[in-house]
Amino acid sequence: MNVKNMLLALVAMAVMLVAAPAQAEKTIMLGYSLPLTGSHAQYGEGFRNAATLQLERFNKSGKLKGATVDILFEDSKSDPKEAINIARKFVDNEQIVGVLGDFTSTVSMAAGRVYAMEGMPQLSQTASHPDFTKVGKYQFRNITTQAFEGPFVAKWAESLGYKKFAIVAIQNDWGISAAENFETAIKNLGGEITAVEYFNPGNRDFRSILTKVSRDKPEAIYLCMMYEEGAMILQQRRQLGIDITTFGTSSLYSPKLVELAGEAANGLMLSTTFMPDSPEPHVVEFVTEYKKQFNADPNMFTAQAYDAVGIMLDAIAKVGTDVTRESLRDALAATTDYPGVTGATSFDPETREPVKGLARMTVENGAFKLVK
Amino acid sequence: MDTYYLMQIINGLSAGMIYALIAIGFTLIFGVLNVVNFAHGEMYTIGAFGGLVCITALNWPLALVIIAALAAGGLAGIVLERLAFKPFRRFQDEASLKSRAMREATLLSSLAVSIIVKELIQYFFGAEMQSIPTQYLLNDPIPVGPLSFSNGQFLILGSSILMLGGLQYVLYRTRIGLSIRAISNNPLGAKYVGLSVDRTIIATFAVGSMMGGAAGILVGLYYGAIFPSMGFAPSIKAFVAMVMGGLSSIPGAVVCALILGVCEALATDFMAQGWSDMVAYAFLILTLIFFPQGIFGARRERV
Numbered sequence: 001m002n003v004k005n006m007l008l009a010l011v012a013m014a015v016m017l018v019a020a021p022a023q024a025e026k027t028i029m030l031g032y033s034l035p036l037t038g039s040h041a042q043y044g045e046g047f048r049n050a051a052t053l054q055l056e057r058f059n060k061s062g063k064l065k066g067a068t069v070d071i072l073f074e075d076s077k078s079d080p081k082e083a084i085n086i087a088r089k090f091v092d093n094e095q096i097v098g099v100l101g102d103f104t105s106t107v108s109m110a111a112g113r114v115y116a117m118e119g120m121p122q123l124s125q126t127a128s129h130p131d132f133t134k135v136g137k138y139q140f141r142n143i144t145t146q147a148f149e150g151p152f153v154a155k156w157a158e159s160l161g162y163k164k165f166a167i168v169a170i171q172n173d174w175g176i177s178a179a180e181n182f183e184t185a186i187k188n189l190g191g192e193i194t195a196v197e198y199f200n201p202g203n204r205d206f207r208s209i210l211t212k213v214s215r216d217k218p219e220a221i222y223l224c225m226m227y228e229e230g231a232m233i234l235q236q237r238r239q240l241g242i243d244i245t246t247f248g249t250s251s252l253y254s255p256k257l258v259e260l261a262g263e264a265a266n267g268l269m270l271s272t273t274f275m276p277d278s279p280e281p282h283v284v285e286f287v288t289e290y291k292k293q294f295n296a297d298p299n300m301f302t303a304q305a306y307d308a309v310g311i312m313l314d315a316i317a318k319v320g321t322d323v324t325r326e327s328l329r330d331a332l333a334a335t336t337d338y339p340g341v342t343g344a345t346s347f348d349p350e351t352r353e354p355v356k357g358l359a360r361m362t363v364e365n366g367a368f369k370l371v372k
Numbered sequence: 373m374d375t376y377y378l379m380q381i382i383n384g385l386s387a388g389m390i391y392a393l394i395a396i397g398f399t400l401i402f403g404v405l406n407v408v409n410f411a412h413g414e415m416y417t418i419g420a421f422g423g424l425v426c427i428t429a430l431n432w433p434l435a436l437v438i439i440a441a442l443a444a445g446g447l448a449g450i451v452l453e454r455l456a457f458k459p460f461r462r463f464q465d466e467a468s469l470k471s472r473a474m475r476e477a478t479l480l481s482s483l484a485v486s487i488i489v490k491e492l493i494q495y496f497f498g499a500e501m502q503s504i505p506t507q508y509l510l511n512d513p514i515p516v517g518p519l520s521f522s523n524g525q526f527l528i529l530g531s532s533i534l535m536l537g538g539l540q541y542v543l544y545r546t547r548i549g550l551s552i553r554a555i556s557n558n559p560l561g562a563k564y565v566g567l568s569v570d571r572t573i574i575a576t577f578a579v580g581s582m583m584g585g586a587a588g589i590l591v592g593l594y595y596g597a598i599f600p601s602m603g604f605a606p607s608i609k610a611f612v613a614m615v616m617g618g619l620s621s622i623p624g625a626v627v628c629a630l631i632l633g634v635c636e637a638l639a640t641d642f643m644a645q646g647w648s649d650m651v652a653y654a655f656l657i658l659t660l661i662f663f664p665q666g667i668f669g670a671r672r673e674r675v
Contacts, residue, residue, distance in 0.1 A: 037491065039601050041499035171644070198644045202605050204595045207383035208637040208648075215376050228501050228597070235596055239513045240379075240520045259503040260596060 026067040026321055030312060031090035033101035033111060035078035039202060043103050043301050047125065048073055049294045050306035051100070053286075054313065063317040071309075076102050080110035087114035098123065098312055098328045100305075105129030105173045112139050121329040125308035126301060129173045130181075133352045140332050142308040142345060144273065144356050146174070146224075149249060150181030152358050153222070153271050154189055157247055162220040163191040166213040166244075168206070168233065169224035171198035178224035178249050194218045199229075206233045207240060214242045223248040227299075230268075231260035238264040245269070250358070254299040258366050268363045273342040273356055274303040275370065286341045300342075307340030314338060375518040380637045386525045388633020389532050390594075393587035394610035395617070395625040396535055397580035403620035404556045404576045407478045408611070411452050411486040412584055413603025419445040419585025420592035420602060421493055427508050434508065438589060445585015446578045448489075453577040456481040458570070486603075494600040501599040510593045524594035531590060535583050536626055548575055556620070612652045616659045618666025628655075628667065 108127035116136020169179035194216035315331035422444030510524025543549035617624030
């Protein structure tokens with residue numbers, strides 16, 4: 001009898017010994033699927049930097065007592081096949097309660113089908129294709145869609161007196177949706193589209209497109225692409241002597257665009273959610289901290305990721321340490337007025353679409369200026 | 373026929389010349405070893421980054437920058453040969469030299485080197501596109517009537533002619549050219565008459581990669597785009613031009629590169645430019661069906 005009691009006591013002690021530290025060090029895992037190699041690696045690097053910055057800030061803030069959050073980064077190479085494999089890996093990992101990413105709409109939607117099927121909340125910082133949130137009820141995004149941005153720029157351009165547009169867009173899900181949304185918006189305003197030209201991702205020679213587009217003599221060109229291609233187009237436009245006003249999507253917004261295109265960028269007009277020289281204190285904090293840690297200027301993409309991670313972490317803090325995939329999804333859907341560096345964000349609980357504000361910007365003398 | 377088509381032809385020629393610049397070095401190495409050097413696109417990237425360092429860190433004038441890119445490319449070519457090609461030529465007996473497996477193994481080893489180089493450049497420079505000081509950009513407009521040229525187009529045209537001419541001179545008028553041609557024609561025979569196969573192959577790699585490196589910096593300054601994966605897209609087109617030109621005919625590759633560029637530019641009129649890569653692949657398939665030897669490749673001699 002004595003021996004049995006002693007054994008029981010020993011077992012009880014052992015259990016307590018094991019349990020006590022485990023409870024204090026509970027870690028909640030998030031997954032981040034993003035391109036760290038391949039042609040989109042520069043965006044992935046920015047996302048990872050911003051995410052670690054936000055994560056450090058959160059874990060120090062003490063918003064979540066009794067647990068720390070950690071992020072597992074996986075390289076999707078911006079390839080849908082890779083992202084699906086990563087999605088399966090994340091879903092199988094029982095520690096992971098939520099996933100961030102991926103970068104492009106195409107990749108995010110491919111992986112999103114896995115997350116939707118397995119009930120894993122997914123928050124993309126940049127997937128702006130209208131169908132992304134229609135993949136399933138677990139998809140969220142921290143970016144306004146082209147269905148919102150296209151009409152916004154169209155109205156702005158129309159108010160400046162431009163009616164006849166040519167569109168140059170990158171040929172992927174996002175680019176096509178950006179071009180189509182702008183086209184419908186312009187037509188609804190009584191304007192005219194002379195041509196819609198798509199180019200392959202990776203293309204650096206836009207001379208033949210520009211020559212063709214300018215033949216129809218549009219009043220303005222609308223660019224739907226990333227800032228690198230945008231810089232190339234602006235430069236080659238100057239070299240070909242084509243003097244047509246250009247508008248662009250918010251994805252063109254990056255200090256790098258002005259750096260790469262030089263004076264050819266002057267006059268470009270675009271919408272944006274993030275202004276790094278905004279005087280608001282949390283933007284200033286983000287920009288200085290980012291510069292200090294990574295020796296680079298944050299751009300719109302890094303800001304999107306910073307806020308996406310912030311929204312996810314806040315949702316975890318709301319639920320508490322016993323967060324599950326299901327409760328995290330509900331907490332995300334209830335996000336209202338998250339004070340991010342890209343403006344206050346709320347999710348529509350039904351459609352899970354973000355409600356954000358957009359600003360107008362133009363390039364003057366080699367610098368972005370806010371248009372009042 | 374208005375100036376529109378003329379302008380498109382000029383756009384096409386300027387793209388074609390870029391494919392040609394890369395195809396020259398590509399074809400030279402293929403001609404000698406009869407293997408595809410998958411790392412040629414990376415020689416191009418190395419040249420561009422080598423030049424970029426000279427621009428941003430040392431502020432060298434353009435002519436020196438191009439020479440530095442040539443040197444960087446040539447050096448990289450020698451290292452590439454040592455790492456990816458030489459180990460597969462260890463056995464010099466007849467059976468090994470004729471074995472297809474030995475030759476095709478280098479296809480993978482060069483691909484491996486290409487991936488490693490790309491990742492290393494990305495590690496040191498970051499994946500972002502590098503910005504180039506404006507005074508170095510070869511993109512100043514030169515309007516001629518209703519047409520618009522740029523100084524980069526003339527420089528690229530000039531260097532293509534210079535490279536092609538220089539290469540033809542080396543191949544047909546010098547001793548090293550003679551041994552390159554001999555080895556490309558019959559490596560075993562050349563070995564038996566006492567030519568140093570190794571030394572000739574190293575020389576070929578140095579020359580071919582120098583041209584790749586020069587192409588890299590010229591195109592980088594012309595587009596204003598220097599980034600680690602810049603070599604991939606143009607080297608695919610250069611590869612198509614090489615196959616069209618008959619795999620080992622250098623003038624053939626140049627002519628086909630120009631044809632390819634012009635057809636792509638004119639195709640913008642009939643289809644979205646996003647489909648214009650199809651032009652290259654269609655040409656590739658048509659060539660393989662109707663001209664299995666390539667359009668300019670009927671002769672036996674391989675350089």
